Amino acid sequence: MKFTLKTVFLFCLFINIIGCKKEKEEPNIDTTEKTSEVVSEFKVPVxxxxxxxxxxxxxxxxxxxxxxxxxxxxxxxxxxxxxxxxxxxxxxxxxxxxxxxxxxxxxxxxxxxxxxxxxxxxxxxxxxxxxxxxxxxxxxxxxxxxxxxxxxxxxxxxxxxxxxxxxxxxxxxxxxxxxxxxxxxxxxxxxxxxxxxxxxxxxxxxxxxxxxxxxxxxxxxxxxxxxxxxxxxxxxxxxxxxxxxxxxxxxGNLSASELPDTPDISEPRQEEQKEFTKDDPLANKPAIALAYHMPDRNTPEYYAMGLIDQILVQGDNALLVQKLENEKGYTSSVAGGINYLGNMFNYKGPMLWMYNFTYDNETSRDDILVSIEEVMTEISKGVSQEMIDSAIIKMRSKLYDDLGGTFGLGRADLLCSFALFDDDPNRINSIEEEFKKVTPELITKTIKEYLRPTNRTILTVNPLLTNAENTKS
The missing domain is CATH 3.30.830.10 (Metalloenzyme, LuxS/M16 peptidase-like)
Incomplete structure (x- = not known):
């Protein structure tokens, strides 16, 4: 729920932490060590x-x-x-x-x-x-x-x-x-x-x-x-x-309560692809969403999925963006990510990695799925360390924007989330290091298990209003 509130001036605190690579001139061990220290010296006080x-x-x-x-x-x-x-x-x-x-x-x-x-x-x-x-x-x-x-x-x-x-x-x-x-x-x-x-x-x-x-x-x-x-x-x-x-x-004087037992919120392993269609009389063109069940939170595969998200859907250089927007022209905007109601850090239970977009009535859904499969087949063959490094840079940029923007609201969010779910708000200072542990081999393993077709759910929006108008004409 979003309240409509009186606005006041907002500003974003941008934290620019740049990991610089040495040029090919004379190497300097001391300078390299100092650069490494600069990169890692930013810590959120907790x-x-x-x-x-x-x-x-x-x-x-x-x-x-x-x-x-x-x-x-x-x-x-x-x-x-x-x-x-x-x-x-x-x-x-x-x-x-x-x-x-x-x-x-x-x-x-x-x-x-x-x-x-x-x-x-x-x-x-x-x-x-x-x-x-x-x-x-x-x-x-x-x-x-x-x-x-x-x-x-x-x-x-x-x-x-x-x-x-x-x-x-x-x-x-x-x-x-x-x-x-x-x-x-x-x-x-x-x-x-x-x-x-x-x-x-x-x-x-x-x-x-x-x-x-x-x-x-x-x-x-x-x-x-x-x-x-x-x-x-x-x-x-x-x-x-x-x-x-x-x-x-x-x-300090407020009374604690007797909390009920925590319900079982686990999800069974999905063993076959699911496909659904939602009729929407107000939509003017079809839309499609594809979702996969995420690895458990805080596992190595969880962090790998965070980087896979960056590689596939985040930013202009993302593979699905390149294929569906730039090469095929099926859509003008591929949106997606982990946890549509927040980010990949501020949830506890099972989660979906998902992406979605609208497309023209003249475009074939089957053609779209064929193009998506081309991307998924290619990435399943493996990713390079260079692709991982690029994904980490995008992840780090977004993370630092969240931590510093809107007076530090993103920082407050992660601190509370990590305290509630992990009893450890200091996790905020180890996020980047966890992503740096991800290897090409772990990416391949994660794709094989979590991006398999049998772990996928496809939801298509059927624009009834447009269909009715086409019938009349």
Whole structure:
């Protein structure tokens, strides 16, 4: 969910770390060693600890600008919402802005905006998150406000009924009444996955949304919106000891909850290709998406898939882009990646690597698949170290942009994600090294297992509106 907020000036902090190769003139061992040190010297400052109630706290100081970010991540997302309450995790994200003990309905938003800040919240596969970006001298106010709504919400029938209507309208506007609505980010998991937790409609069935009651909301809040199910990161210009005191003061006395057993969200190995067609009366031309189940997170193959993604779909030099856009002219834009609702780092459970594009009605779907197969056959023969090095450069560039952009919001995101899922936010400083371990042999092994046709799901959008118009003409 995206709130429409008063905008303030935003800037991106670009961190340029350039690994330079020596020219062929006289080699200098000392200079080479110094260059290597420069390349690896950038580290995100991380201080990690836990309160007695289980709240995970990550502090990352950055004096670049007089701003601060407060990000609170709760370990509850689409995957582990109640089975008879689809869309409940998303519904509850809305409820968090309806008032708390000391802040009335929508006053949280007003508090941030009137103090010169911006805010947002979203529901993802494995977490629900909230953040505020404010002038650093307003940091204590934001910590107080986040603790106030973690302590307790204004759970009333009026608020629930209102937000049920808001969410249902959001589904209608963003999915049901939009061409390609939900394609492929919402659709593909339902087709490619078999485990209910990964395959149900994340936005929620409208009947399930209507069935939610006050008891459901109260139980959900007391269970999942507790300090022992959350992580908070503070990034920006602040005094570390002062922030520690504030966090202890406002969050330290909040009670932990009794968390339920973690549901089994594993996916079985896919053994045969799946193909589906979605009729879309609002689409004006066909579209196609292809998805493959990812390796388990943090495995060597997982990092290899990150580089395969760069080689195949990211950037103008990507192989599928070159084939489908430049050589064949089937489409003007191939989009794709790992985790359409975030990035390849901020999720926990099973994930799909996917890409999609629209194409002209005159283009044959079979011709498209033949061209894709040509690319996949070629890459399965092996990749060079040069291709891997190029992929690492693209990956590193994107990573550093994320870490520095929007006042460091990407940094706050990864710190909370790694704390929630790995109990180790310092992983943020080892990401690049993990990609450097990937070899051509590992790439080939990963392609053989994870990019096999029997691990693939193909979803095609059928533009009914165009078909009807063609029939009339």
């Amino acid at each position: 201080e990690y600890y836990k309160l007695d109630n289980g709240l995970k706290v990550i502090l990352s100081q950055d004096k670049t600008s007089p701003t601060a970010i407060v990000a609170v991540y709760y370990n509850i997302g689409f995957r582990n919402e109640p089975k008879d309450r689809t869309g409940f995790a998303h519904l509850f994200e809305h409820m968090m802005f309806q008032g708390s003990e000391n802040l009335g309905k929508m006053e949280f938003i007003q508090l941030v905006q009137k103090n010169g800040g911006i805010l947002n919240g979203s529901t993802r596969f494995d977490f629900t998150n909230y953040f505020e970006i404010v002038p650093s001298h307003k940091l204590e106010t934001m910590l107080w406000a986040e603790a106030d709504r973690m302590k307790g919400l204004a759970i009333t029938q009026d608020n629930l009924t209102n937000q049920q209507g808001v969410v249902k309208n959001e589904v209608k506007v963003n999915v049901l009444n939009q061409p390609y609505g939900g394609f492929p980010w919402l659709d593909m998991p339902q087709y490619a996955n078999t485990n209910w937790y990964n395959a149900h409609n994340f936005y929620g069935d409208l009947k399930d949304l209507d069935a939610a009651n006050l008891e459901d909301v109260d139980k959900f809040f007391k269970t999942f919106y507790a300090p022992n199910n959350a992580a908070i990161s503070v990034v920006g210009d602040f005094d570390t000891e002062q922030v520690k005191n504030w966090i202890q003061k406002y969050f």
